[in-house]
Amino acid sequence: MERIIILGCGGAGKSTLARAMGERTGIPVVHLDKIWWRDNWQHISREEFDATVQAEVQKPRWIIDGNYSRTIPKRLEACDTAIYLDFPRRQCLAGIFKRFLTNRGKTRPDMSPNCPEQIDWEFFQWVWNFNRDNRPELLELLKKAEHVRVIILKNRRQVAAFLNTLR
Secondary structure, X not given: OOEEEEEEOOOOOHHHHHHXXXXXXXXXXXXXXXXXXXXXXXXXXXXHHHHHHHHHHOOOOEEEXXXXXXXXXXXXXXXXXEEEEOOOHHHHHHHHHHXXXXXXXXXXXXXXXXXXXXXXXXXXXXXXXXXXXXXXXXXXXXXXXXXXXXEEEXXXXXXXXXXXXXX
């Protein structure tokens, strides 16, 4: 495992897992939210984002967390391992609310400066509908990525057990 992508619904813990894996393995971590969002929730252009992601995947070692579905095929081509946090809706909703309460008024380390934690209706709906709207396509992409070791984790207990297997 040298080039790893972590996918899953908001609130599943993609960034938390990426940080923990980075600490255990020494592999550099790239948070796609930190690339996409700039100061005060302003985002960069798609072209700049795609170019930055392309530059990251050309590096020899990385852990990249985040979905940004249009870039998943390129990241899957470049990775050797894909981890999919395939959590039930209720766990993800609990995750976003816990994250909001824990980081209220603060910016998480996996975000750009001055992007304080927030939950808006659009994000809530995306989390609510993620398994219906995104899960089938993600599973199909993972199935087609024959050169990639795919790890599907279904809950936080499985995530903890997986982390315990790392150096």
